[in-house]
Amino acid sequence: MAAALVPLAWRTRSLPSPLGAVGRAGAVAEVKLRDDQYTLDHMRAFGMYNYLHLDSWSQDNVYYVDQSGRVMNLSVTLDTALQKPREVFRLPADLTACDNRLCASIYFPSSTWVTLSDGTGRLYLIKTGKRGDSASEKWEIVFNEELGSPFIVAHSVSFVKSGTHSVAVLLLRVEKDELDTKGSGFHVTLEWVTIAEMSKEGDHQYEICRKRVLQGKSVPHYAAIEPNGDGLMILSYKPFKSVQEEEKKLAENDDAKTANEKKDPLYYWQQTEDDVTITIHVPQDITKDDIKVHFSPENICVTLKDQPPLMEGRLHSSVDHESCTWIIKENKSLEISLIKKNEGLRWPELIIGDTNGELIMDPSQATEISECLMHLTSEEMNPNPEKENPPCNAQELEECDAFLEDSATLCRFDGDTLQVTHVINLGSNQYLFSVVVDPREMPCFCLRHDVDALLWQPHPDQPENMWEHIATFNALGYVQASKQDKKFMACAPDYSYSALCECLRRVFIYRQPAPLSTVLYNRKEGRQVGQVAKQLVATLEANDPILGFQATNERLFVLTTKTLFLIKVNTGN
Incomplete structure (x- = not known):
């Protein structure tokens, strides 16, 4: 991919200190890992959490939760300007009073509904009205309940079946596993909760109508409920299994042990x-x-x-x-x-x-x-290079080509039985990121294929073509591997560019190849070049760690503790 460095201009708005006057925005409610949250799974689930939430139904609006427990909205106006942060909702509980808490998390299952976790173990279902329209937008709690140990909202969907409105929510926990004596000592739990509208004595209320639980030994790269609530897709390094099935097997094994010897x-x-x-x-x-x-x-x-x-x-x-x-x-x-x-x-x-x-x-x-x-301890590069079919030595690869988990599995679980209906071993196709292209569909996931990155759209209603390749980002798989300090990755919903940010300051933007307005020839081969892809680099005017990163077709939003940076990428014409 041909690369050209192009200077960028961006517009920013600072988020004032929490000590400011009432009505002003406070700093982001960042929750740092505790001493007992020391595993790689804790880091992936909570330490690398994206604190900036993009409303895919109204992409000019982003949200975050501040240290006072307020959900703050920032909306784009005049193309490159942001409105002042405005409070749209305030969590009833005092977040600072809970020591054992996680970061607050938000998901937008529809244009008028929001699911929200305060990080202490309480789930909120909120009816918002039409977001982005100040005249009709009003955040109102219709359901809230304590659901055990703290969790984050991984995904949620809103759907209507047989005239009944339901919201399905996927909750993610990393919990202590007393039976695990050889591994990390923790397991990952995905709790699938369905909240439905119930009519009691003429009053319409929302209540939990079903809970399903799956467990695994690694934080899933991707986990999403199907739009109609009929299934669940999980992309993970280690497999997930239904807790009900595991309990059934354990009971059967206990009975067998009681009746017979091994x-x-x-x-x-x-x-x-x-x-x-x-x-x-x-x-x-x-x-x-x-x-x-x-x-x-x-x-x-x-x-x-x-x-x-x-x-x-x-x-x-x-x-x-x-x-x-x-x-x-x-x-x-x-x-x-x-x-x-x-x-x-x-x-x-x-x-x-x-x-x-x-x-x-x-x-x-x-x-x-x-x-x-043996190459992990060998001091010799390759003692016998002339040997037929020499073994692959990791030292022969470029450092950026190696990654920790060399195989992952993509599974679809049936919503009624929690049995696996489809399974694909992804081999060395490394997971990179996920993105909502169409909020009415499941999120897409991006995988590395050789040096490129391919974007895949799940289609649960098409069993014979359940995952469709919808876009390719040339050389992105190789380029991202060389960024040792990368934190977040994203792409535009129209695939016009991809982007990644490091932990501090730098943002890299990779445009898709575009036709040239002038004639350009390849110096080595002499052939005319019809298209060129460009790399753009932005350096933020802040040294605070990057906590959030979101992409739309025209803009990138980058959130630090006290500042939201708005980077104009495309003209929108």
């Missing part, structure tokens, strides 16, 4: 880079005609005679089901061979959520894994 595994499995081999011991009286093995690209089912399935479920990754086979060995064992579609990908489990099998790793595989890790 049972042997029902099956054993091994894997190479290309295939998976499953071995099942079958009774002596079982013949080949008694065995039924059903393969599909995503699932497997094995039954003996008319008994319930011996093993059944969704495979960790896709297989070439037409090439999968099974045979009866001489020792009366059933051997099943699965051919991996994604060659080289190692499976951490055979069937998702199934604990009835045991992975057998032969010494050569253990040695291979050890050799893959």
